[in-house]
Amino acid sequence: MLSEKQFEKYEKLIYEQLGISYRQAKREMLQSKLNKLLRRAGITCYDEYYNLLLNKSNNKLWDSFVDEITIHKTDFFREENHFEYIKNNLDSIFQNNPRIIKNNEIKVWSSACSTGEEPYTIAMVLKECLPESINIKILGTDISNKVVSHAQKGAYDLSELTVFNSYQIHQYFDKIEGKYIVKPLIKELITLRTFNLMQNFPFKSNFDIIFSRNVMIYFNNSTQEELIIKYYNALTSGGLLFIGHSESLTQKQYKLKYIHPTIYMRTV
Numbered sequence: 473m474l475s476e477k478q479f480e481k482y483e484k485l486i487y488e489q490l491g492i493s494y495r496q497a498k499r500e501m502l503q504s505k506l507n508k509l510l511r512r513a514g515i516t517c518y519d520e521y522y523n524l525l526l527n528k529s530n531n532k533l534w535d536s537f538v539d540e541i542t543i544h545k546t547d548f549f550r551e552e553n554h555f556e557y558i559k560n561n562l563d564s565i566f567q568n569n570p571r572i573i574k575n576n577e578i579k580v581w582s583s584a585c586s587t588g589e590e591p592y593t594i595a596m597v598l599k600e601c602l603p604e605s606i607n608i609k610i611l612g613t614d615i616s617n618k619v620v621s622h623a624q625k626g627a628y629d630l631s632e633l634t635v636f637n638s639y640q641i642h643q644y645f646d647k648i649e650g651k652y653i654v655k656p657l658i659k660e661l662i663t664l665r666t667f668n669l670m671q672n673f674p675f676k677s678n679f680d681i682i683f684s685r686n687v688m689i690y691f692n693n694s695t696q697e698e699l700i701i702k703y704y705n706a707l708t709s710g711g712l713l714f715i716g717h718s719e720s721l722t723q724k725q726y727k728l729k730y731i732h733p734t735i736y737m738r739t740v
């Protein structure tokens with residue numbers, strides 16, 4: 473049984489390293505995740521496991537901790553109205569952000585990309601609706617090494633492709649040894665990397681669109697506010713921020729302008 477003191481130590485570690493707030497309400501969930509991790513590592517004591525984590529020299533242990541503590545639920549075309557918005561509002565997107573046409577380039581960041589369904593969906597939509605002359609550059613990042621390497625493989629089961637009809641499956645995936653692998657024409661638009669949103673953003677140039685969906689819900693208010701300021705600074709003027717449908721920027725819109733439910737624009 474996780475004692476109060478042990479819970480607080482883990483809660484602090486998770487908050488400081490991953491930005492994620494595990495409150496008392498989620499104590500049982502944390503305990504069951506820790507039990508699983510300890511069993512896997514062959515360790516019987518919460519304090520011993522904690523000390524090993526703190527010393528961070530065991531990358532494998534740290535990676536599996538991060539992967540277990542985070543929640544990776546995602547889907548192709550999840551919260552589809554964001555993709556419909558892009559398709560139906562290209563003119564105003566170009567008008568508000570003339571950089572795209574001027575440079576013949578659109579830069580998009582899927583900032584908590586999980587196993588890749590989100591950046592691959594973005595690539596499919598942009599490839600379909602943008603003029604061919606525009607270069608599509610998509611960055612997908614996530615804190616979990618495991619999901620990033622899953623995304624890099626781009627290999628899915630047929631059961632994960634229910635949103636596609638058979639023509640689209642053929643168009644976007646190669647069937648290889650029972651798995652459906654995203655075709656190179658989509659894969660080549662995307663770079664996938666491990667990145668912790670709690671870090672300073674290292675980008676040299678700004679993004680035209682940032683997807684930050686279903687990740688801020690795990691952060692407390694002050695962490696969310698700091699992150700939104702960083703997103704604002706990472707957007708071009710006229711660039712868009714998409715957040716998850718259960719998320720809200722109420723009272724923390726900073727200089728982002730609300731333009732549609734869960735869609736915001738940097739105006740200055």
Ligand SMILES: C[S@@+](CC[C@H](N)C(=O)[O-])C[C@H]1O[C@@H](n2cnc3c(N)ncnc32)[C@H](O)[C@@H]1O
Nearest residue numbers: 490542544545546584586615668669685686687
């Ligand atoms: C529920 S998934 C959302 C995936 C996708 N954006 C979507 O909406 O379908 C949340 C993702 O956020 C990632 N995550 C959690 N904390 C993070 C952090 N501090 N930095 C980067 N990614 C983080 C998790 O690893 C997980 O893959």
